[in-house]
Amino acid sequence: MIDIIKHTLPNGLRLLIHQDFSTPIASVNLLYNVGAKDENPDKTGFAHLFEHLMFGGSVNIPSFDEPLEHVGGENNAFTNNDYTNYYITLPAENIETAFWLESDRMLSLAFTKKSLDVQRNVVIEEFNQRYLNQPYGDVWLNLRPLAYTAHPYMWATIGKSTDHIKSATLTDVKNFFYSHYAPNNAILCVAGPVEPSHIIELVNKWFGPIEKRNVITRNLPKEPLQTAPRKLEVIRDVPFNAIYKAYHMCNRNHANFATVDLMSDLLSNGKSARLYQHLVKEKQLFSSVNAYITGDIDEGLFIVTGQLYPSTSYSDAESALVDEIALLQNSTVAPYELEKVQNKFESNFTFEETSVLNKAMNLSFYELLGDAKNINLEVERYRSVTPESIRTVAQQILTEKNCSTLYYKSKQ
């Protein structure tokens, strides 16, 4: 049970406070409800590039990092398709420094040309380092546009190509800021050894004067129902063949979400899971296998993937994966096996709560989904999944006509 105090400022900023006196460190997490899915299809990678620019100085404070380092703080940020998340950890007594810094960059950025010029290059090098200069690094750049034809999940957070990043202008940057960065589009969570009344007072002081802004209303195209199998083959300079199968699934708030998540756990969470035991250990077709969900807020993907041994043919590899899926559809999972993945979920969940930073991030995310307090219902939600629901949902979504298959082939 995580105790949460909620408070909304008149300008719409949502504040969450969680007390934890077991650490000297406080976490301040600030989530903006803007992600890569809010980008113009011709200017992708922008939400993430923008995240970099948030460190290039704000209207009243030339450097973000230096004053924070001065009080022993650390910070970072990440962007995904749904949202952008900034986080700070620092000795709790200096928490006001975090509010001073975050509120100034919420108020306005410095918008310097130098910062944009440099961060464009930095992000291009990030693109190279993580996606292009790594074996199997561009899988998602190929899989997304295969699985999505309308919804903006069709591009990765890093963007469709480095050309989009190269062409970003200072005007684009300003427009993006004022249409998405606003107190009424943000969630602030503080966790650590703090007094709530003191936090509310400080947050009012620093964030209270920032005016509400007109945030662009999100109106995303809905992904049409897939009606036929999709296949793509790419040939790359990698040593081994790999296969990826992506099935459309429900959104994060859907009643079936926990069922689908546990379905992927049955296949591959832990060494006792089915794919590893059957395909890596018994049949020895793959050197590694995995099944997971993307966990997106809108309708996401259920992924099944494996790296083949040189002696394994694609047809043997794919039928082995499809057989495992058929097993989920044709026979009801034993209560023991379901209980196992439910136990594992609960234990994972408890371990995540050992860090104040994780708690601050998770609370912000649950608030974005609807209500931070729902985090305390999550274990129960997973416990209530039944063997019958697993079978039914597997029959609904794990079909070939709902699937995009990528053969990532070795040139050798």
Add this chain to the structure above:
Amino acid sequence: MLNRTKAPDKIPAAKILIPKVQSSTLPNGAQLIVVEAGTQDVSKIEIIFNAGTRHQSQALSARGAIALLSEGTSAKNSHQIAELFDFYGSFPEHSFDRDFASLTLYSTNKFLDQSLAVFADMLYNPIYPEHELDIFRKKGKQSLIVELEKVVTLARQNFFSSMFGANHPYGTFATPDDFDSLNRDKIIEFHNQYHTSDNCLIILAGKVTDKEIKCVEKMLGSAKFGKEGSVKNQNVPQIGKTPQNVFAQKNEALQSAIRIGKQVVKRNHEDFSKLMILNTVLGGYFGSRLMRNIREDKGYTYGISSALLPFKDTSVFVIGTEVGADFTTSTLREIYSELNRLCTEKIPQSELDLVKSHLTGEVLRNFDGPFAIADSIASLYEYNDMDFSFFERTINTINTITPEQLIDTANKYFGKDDLVESIAGRIVNS
């Protein structure tokens, strides 16, 4: 009116409270350290052995010995072990490096008894089945072949091989073919000799009570395991050769990986905390000189950093980055210029103050929750049998060091022309 240009007053951190831990020797000779902290009913138990790759006589036998503990005991096969851990929601893990190998169990306190019973069985009665070893060879070989495609892997391996020599225990790396020749008898021999109760430290951390402590004492602390007194105190050989710079060409690479560095001193040496400060100034935090210059000013890279890597018998100072291939030459020039600046210019007081604040925050972060505390104890013990007084000494140096002293230290370690440079990727001549 709120003045947003002025930072809130800095409140000095209260005197850093170094956590208290309990230490004892168990009846079987194992040392036990207990860290009581945290809010969740979970525990982490780590057993650290002096059983790193430096001790092996055949490549991969140290790794095989620790990795295959979970793959079968006289009572349970690999699948049964995995089922039990998964059902209890527990996570066994292993790790190894040059000096040490460790086996870790994460468990909720609710299932600690049951998971610990399986964990202890792995340690006392492993049988290293040949067919499990086969899968280990096949999987391991394939994943190493993929690793070797990465420029970072090539640059890192060449860096250490050049610095220590390819036959030195700190400079040698397993090859894909080593997996084929890995021999079961060597693994068993290694296990018997090095995974022993008189050669290990057990760290129990979490929201633990007497019940959890008793449970660990009973299951891991009563009966001896391994061959008693079999660990030889091996010193690593001296380095005889002069390190060479290495360049590994990869024609299609978009980026080059760079490693530049040298051997410095062990962590218990009096210069070490000064080196920590210099390393932080140069590349140890986001606002470091290398980051400001090479990322935030020039945009050559997504990230660049430097680090002091502790080994039992030495430490290695290393700068690492991946840069656009076109920027390889310019980056090298800037790195050497920053090193030279440390040796010739006094660090301005304002920058030094910033670094001191950062390092003080880092010390605090070592005490952020039970697992962070356990990890910092583990690494202090591992490298040179130190305890939390290391942090007291570090804080003391941070508070008293002068820019003049730092110039002297920089000259002593970075002033000579003996840095090893390893690059993998492409150099474009502009």
